[in-house]
Amino acid sequence: MTITSANTNSVANPGVQADLLTTPGIVSGEFLQETVALTRRLFIQLKRRPTTLIAGIIQPLMWLVLFGALFKNVPEGLFGTSQSYGQFLSAGVIVFTAFSGALNAGLPVMFDREFGFLNRLLVAPLASRFSIVMASAIFITTLSLIQTLAIMVLSFFMGAGLPNTVGLAIVALIVLLLVLGVTALSLGLSFALPGHIELIAVIFVTNLPLLFASTALVPLAFMPTWLQVIASLNPLSFAIEPIRYLYLHNDWSFTGVVMEAPWGSVSLAGSLLLLFGFDALALLSIQKLLYRRLG
Incomplete structure (x- = not known):
């Protein structure tokens, strides 16, 4: 009877209908406030467990230190134009660290699901439940940038140097693009899989194979043909090679070739477009799932 009365009042009173139509959504101050609060919660958890x-x-x-020392005495020129293996490796470590962190992005959401906190959020009067996803993405992105900064500082002191100012901005953009796509997939898995055991299993199965099937540790030319094809289609390689190119070329350009793949040459601009395409595919692949779970 209460529901019937409410519906009758809303039909009789146009002001009620107007209020319902102007319920705040993603583009609102309420959404921003919710996102900030949920992001702050994740950082409070990190502060309590900084390990x-x-x-x-x-x-x-x-x-970076151990692998750099392991291959320190390799013949000069073996890894392309890199002055040392540490300089060659730094791009791979930056990308793989960001990738690993983004791959774990779904774990906090999964634990919230299992402990019942997510259900409390879903029944709360939120402006948009997508603030839950946005908060996780902001949290993981911030951690990835902190890790990237630490790696770049150490690699600089190890003699790897640094790109110029614009180059550093492009490195940050590349890391953000990779983190966005992988975080989206991880969050999708956190809603699709039954529990954290399954999610951790996916992370373990995915992590190292994608590392070794990329150009993080060795150049593309070192690999057998079949692995070259796989590595040249790996999103990690699309992020590693442009960062490596920016490190090694002070006179870089967007048309400069960063990777000679078996299927053609990839320029700096081309690698950025491929990363944008990867993000678009990742976001589209989880869109229906998120609407079904959060809508």
Whole structure:
């Protein structure tokens, strides 16, 4: 009877209908407020358990130091125009660290699902439930940029140098594009899979194969033909090669070739377009799932 009365009042009173039609959504101050609050919650959790961030910084730095020392005495020119293997490796470590962090983006949402907190958010009067997804994306992106900064600082002191100012901005853009696409897929998996065990299994199965099937550790020319084809289609390679190109060429240009793939040459601009395409595919692939779960 209450529902019937409410519906009758809304039909009789045009002002009620107007209020319903102007309910705040994604483009509103309420959505921004919710996103900030949910993002702040994630950073409070990180502050209480900072080991996640500390380990996320230490691990790639160890990769950079240990792998750089392991291949320190390789013949000059073996890794293209890189002055050292550390300089060659830094781009791969930057991208793989950002990729690993983004791949874990769905875990907080999955734990919220399992502990019941997500259900409380879904029944709350939110302006838009997509603030839940946006908060996770902002959190993971911030951590990835902090890790990237730490790697670039260490690689600089190890003699890898730095791109110029515009080059640094493009490096940040490349990292953001990769993180956006992978975070979207991870968040989609967090709603599609039954529990965190399955999500962690997907992360473990995906992580290392994509690393070794990319140009993070060795040039494309070192690989057998079949692996070259796979690596040249790997989104990680689309991020690694342009960053490596920016590190090695002070006179870089958007038309400069960053990768000689078996199917053709890829320029800096082409790699950025491929990353944009990867993001578009990732976002489109999870769109219906998110609307079904959050709509």
